[in-house]
Amino acid sequence: MALAQPKIDLADALLARHATPAAGAKWAETARRSAAERLRAMGGPVRRDEYWKYTDPSSLTADVAPPAALMERDGTSIFSQVDRLTIVFVDGVIDLAQSDALALEGMTIEPLSDALGADIHWAQSVYGALETRGQDPVPRPLAALNTAVAGQGLAIHVTGKVEKPVSLVYLHNDVASDAVIHHVIRLDAGAEMTLLENGPAAARFNKCMEVDVADGARFHHVRAQGRDHERRAVTHMFARLGEESSFKSFTLTVNGVLTRNEAIIEFTGDNAHATVAGACAGDGTFHHDDTVFITHDAVNCESRQVYKKVLRNGATGAFQGKILVKAGAQKTDGYQISQGLLLDEESQFLAKPELEIYADDVACSHGSTVGAVDEDMLFYLTSRGVPRHAAQDMLVLAFLDEAIQEVEDEVLANAIRNRLGGWLERRSNSGL
Amino acid sequence: MLEISNLHVKLEEEDKQILKGVDLSVGAGQVHAIMGPNGSGKSTLSYVLSGRDGYEVTEGGATLEGQDLLDMEPEERAAAGLFLAFQYPVEIPGVGNMTFLRTALNGQRRARGEEEVNAAEFLKLVRARAKELQISDEMLKRPVNVGFSGGEKKRNEILQMAVLEPKMCVMDETDSGLDVDAMKLVADGVNALRSEGRSFLVITHYQRLLDHIKPDVVHIMADGRIVKTGGPELALEVEKNGYADILEEVA
Ligand SMILES: Nc1ncnc2c1ncn2[C@@H]1O[C@H](COP(=O)(O)OP(=O)(O)OP(=O)(O)O)[C@@H](O)[C@H]1O
Numbered sequence: 001m002a003l004a005q006p007k008i009d010l011a012d013a014l015l016a017r018h019a020t021p022a023a024g025a026k027w028a029e030t031a032r033r034s035a036a037e038r039l040r041a042m043g044g045p046v047r048r049d050e051y052w053k054y055t056d057p058s059s060l061t062a063d064v065a066p067p068a069a070l071m072e073r074d075g076t077s078i079f080s081q082v083d084r085l086t087i088v089f090v091d092g093v094i095d096l097a098q099s100d101a102l103a104l105e106g107m108t109i110e111p112l113s114d115a116l117g118a119d120i121h122w123a124q125s126v127y128g129a130l131e132t133r134g135q136d137p138v139p140r141p142l143a144a145l146n147t148a149v150a151g152q153g154l155a156i157h158v159t160g161k162v163e164k165p166v167s168l169v170y171l172h173n174d175v176a177s178d179a180v181i182h183h184v185i186r187l188d189a190g191a192e193m194t195l196l197e198n199g200p201a202a203a204r205f206n207k208c209m210e211v212d213v214a215d216g217a218r219f220h221h222v223r224a225q226g227r228d229h230e231r232r233a234v235t236h237m238f239a240r241l242g243e244e245s246s247f248k249s250f251t252l253t254v255n256g257v258l259t260r261n262e263a264i265i266e267f268t269g270d271n272a273h274a275t276v277a278g279a280c281a282g283d284g285t286f287h288h289d290d291t292v293f294i295t296h297d298a299v300n301c302e303s304r305q306v307y308k309k310v311l312r313n314g315a316t317g318a319f320q321g322k323i324l325v326k327a328g329a330q331k332t333d334g335y336q337i338s339q340g341l342l343l344d345e346e347s348q349f350l351a352k353p354e355l356e357i358y359a360d361d362v363a364c365s366h367g368s369t370v371g372a373v374d375e376d377m378l379f380y381l382t383s384r385g386v387p388r389h390a391a392q393d394m395l396v397l398a399f400l401d402e403a404i405q406e407v408e409d410e411v412l413a414n415a416i417r418n419r420l421g422g423w424l425e426r427r428s429n430s431g432l
Numbered sequence: 433m434l435e436i437s438n439l440h441v442k443l444e445e446e447d448k449q450i451l452k453g454v455d456l457s458v459g460a461g462q463v464h465a466i467m468g469p470n471g472s473g474k475s476t477l478s479y480v481l482s483g484r485d486g487y488e489v490t491e492g493g494a495t496l497e498g499q500d501l502l503d504m505e506p507e508e509r510a511a512a513g514l515f516l517a518f519q520y521p522v523e524i525p526g527v528g529n530m531t532f533l534r535t536a537l538n539g540q541r542r543a544r545g546e547e548e549v550n551a552a553e554f555l556k557l558v559r560a561r562a563k564e565l566q567i568s569d570e571m572l573k574r575p576v577n578v579g580f581s582g583g584e585k586k587r588n589e590i591l592q593m594a595v596l597e598p599k600m601c602v603m604d605e606t607d608s609g610l611d612v613d614a615m616k617l618v619a620d621g622v623n624a625l626r627s628e629g630r631s632f633l634v635i636t637h638y639q640r641l642l643d644h645i646k647p648d649v650v651h652i653m654a655d656g657r658i659v660k661t662g663g664p665e666l667a668l669e670v671e672k673n674g675y676a677d678i679l680e681e682v683a
Pocket residue numbers: 443450468469470471472473474475476477486519
C-alpha cells in the first residue's frame with residue numbers, strides 16, 4: 001500500500017527539523033542515512049496509525065517542542081543514596097563538567113559522538129542495528145528519526161561485572177528544549193551492569209537505547225521519569241538477548257503531560273530471561289503509554305511484563321503489550337499483566353494485550369484489569385483511625401508495589417518507594 | 433458510654449430497611465452481649481456505628497460519650513475511641529501489618545492532639561501485646577491479614593484492639609473460627625483490657641465466649657430490633673432452647 005502523502009511529508013519535516021549532527025565515520029553516516037531512508041519509507045506517526053490509537057503523537061512531531069515549565073527542585077535526587085557513577089545531560093547535551101570521569105572498572109564509556117567518529121568501533125554492530133530489527137513487524141518512526149539525527153548519547157561497552165551502577169541524570173533547564181539522545185550498550189558474554197536513569201530531560205525528549213546482551217550477560221535497568229508537569233517524552237529501548245542472559249528493566253513515571261515508552265525485546269539465545277516493568281502515578285493532564293513487544297525466537301526463555309498505573313483527575317494510562325512466540329520457540333514462558341487503578345471517574349486506562357504464538361509447547365498468560373480503590377480495604381483502614389487520604393495512599397503504594405517488586409535490588413526499590421511516597425505526600429499537601 | 437436510640441437504617445442502594453428501631457445503652461466499664469438469629473442486623477449495627485458506607489440512617493441516632501457518632505468519618509470515630517473487631521477481617525495485600533497499625537495509632541493520636549509514638553516505642557508495645565496473643569513476629573511482618581487463617585485473623589483483630597486501646601470495643605463474632613485454645617487467648621486478651629473506662633459490645637452466637645468474658649447484660653436482636661434484654665442467664669437460655677421461645681414470647 002502506498003504511503004499517504006502527509007506521512008511522507010511528516011517524515012521529511014521531522015528529518016529537516018533537527019540540526020545535522022557532527023559528521024561521523026563512514027559507517028556511522030551510512031547508519032544515519034539508512035535510518036532516514038527507513039523513516040521516509042514508513043512515514044511519520046499520525047493518530048490514525050493503529051499503533052498510535054491510544055496516544056496522539058502530534059505534540060511529539062510538531063515543528064516546535066511545546067514549552068515545559070521547570071518545576072521547583074528540592075535538590076534531592078532519587079538515587080542519591082546509591083554509590084554510583086554519575087553522568088549528567090543538560091537538556092539532552094552531555095555535561096562532562098558536572099559528571100564523574102567516564103571510567104569504571106569492567107567497562108568503557110564514551111560520548112556517542114566519539115564512538116560514531118571512530119573508523120573502527122564495536123558500536124557499528126549495534127547503532128541502528130537493533131533499532132532496525134525492532135522495526136518489523138511494527139514501524140517505530142520516532143526511533144528511526146532518533147538514529148538518523150542523534151548526536152548525543154553514550155556508547156557503553158561492558159566487559160566484566162561492573163560493581164557500581166552507571167547513573168544518567170537528565171537535567172532540564174531550558175523551557176523549550178527539544179532533546180534527542182541515543183545510547184548504545186553492549187554487554188560481552190558474562191558481563192553485568194546496572195544502568196540508572198532519572199530526570200525530566202527536556203521539554204520534549206526523544207530517547208533511544210539499544211542494548212545488546214551477549215550470552216550469560218546481565219543488564220539491570222532502573223529509570224525514574226520525573227518531574228516537570230509539562231514535559232513530553234518518547235523513548236525506545238531495543239534489546240537483543242543471547243543465551244542465558246538476563247535483562248531487567250523497571251520504569252517509574254510521575255508527572256509529565258505525555259510519555260510514550262516502548263520496549264522491544266528479542267530473544268535470540270536459549271534459556272534467557274527478560275522482565276520489563278513499570279509503575280506510574282498520573283494526575284490531571286498526564287498521559288502515559290507503555291508499548292511493549294517481546295519476540296521469543298529461542299527455546300526456553302522467560303519474559304515478564306508487569307505494568308501498574310494509578311490515575312486521577314482525568315489522567316490517562318495506556319498499555320499495548322505483545323508477546324510473539326515464533327515457530328520453534330518451544331518452552332516459552334511469557335507472562336504479562338497490566339493494571340489500572342482509577343481514583344476517580346474522569347481517569348481512564350486503556351489496554352491492548354496481545355499474544356501471537358506459533359509454537360505448540362509454550363505457557364503464556366496475560367491479564368489486564370482496571371478498577372477503583374477497594375472500598376472494603378479503605379473502610380478497614382479508616383475504621384482503625386488511618387486518615388482517609390493516608391489510607392488511599394497506602395493502597396496506591398500497595399498496588400504499585402507489585403511492579404516495584406520486580407526491582408531486585410532493595411536499595412533501588414526503596415529509592416523508588418520513597419520517591420512515590422514523596423509524590424503522594426506533595427499531592428495531598430497541595431489538596432489534590 | 434454508647435447510647436443508641438431508635439436507630440433505623442436502610443440500605444442506601446435499595447429500599448431495604450435493616451434496623452428498625454434499635455435502643456441500646458452501654459454504660460462505662462460494662463460488657464454487653466448481643467445474640468440473635470442470622471440476618472437479624474447485628475453486623476449492620478456494628479458497621480453503622482463505625483461508619484461504613486452504604487447505609488442510610490432514616491431515624492434515631494447514636495452517641496459515644498455524648499458525641500454524635502453518625503456525624504463523624506470512620507477515622508474520627510476511631511479517634512473518639514470506637515473500635516470494631518470485624519466479623520470478616522479484610523486482607524490488604526501490599527500493606528504491612530506494622531506500618532498499618534502504626535499509621536492507625538498515630539493517626540488517632542494526632543487527631544486527639546496527643547504526641548505520636550516513635551518507632552521504637554511502638555515496636556515494644558506491639559511485641560508485648562502480640563506475645564500475649566501468641567502472634568509471631570513473622571505474622572506481624574506480613575501484609576495485613578494476608579495468608580492468615582480464620583482464627584489468626586481474629587487474633588489479629590484483638591491485637592489491634594489491644595494496641596489502639598479504644599474506649600468502646602464492638603466485637604462482631606470474634607469467637608467464630610477460633611479453636612478452644614485461641615478462644616481462651618482472645619478472652620484473656622479482652623479481659624485484660626477490661627476497665628472502668630472501657631466498654632464492650634460482644635456480638636456472638638455462642639455461650640462459650642461468654643463463659644470467658646462475663647457479660648453484664650445480654651440482648652437478643654431479631655429482625656432489626658432488640659427484642660429482649662436480660663442478664664447472663666439469657667444467653668444460657670438461647671444456648672439451650674434456641675430463639676424460638678423468645679421470639680414467640682415477644683411476637
Ligand atoms: N449490602 C447489603 N446488601 C443487601 N443486603 C444486605 C446488605 N447488608 C446487609 N444486608 C441484609 O441485612 C440483613 C442483616 O444482615 P447482617 O449482616 O447485619 O446480619 P447479622 O445479624 O450480622 O447476621 P449473622 O449472624 O449471619 O452474621 C440480612 O438479611 C442481610 O442479607
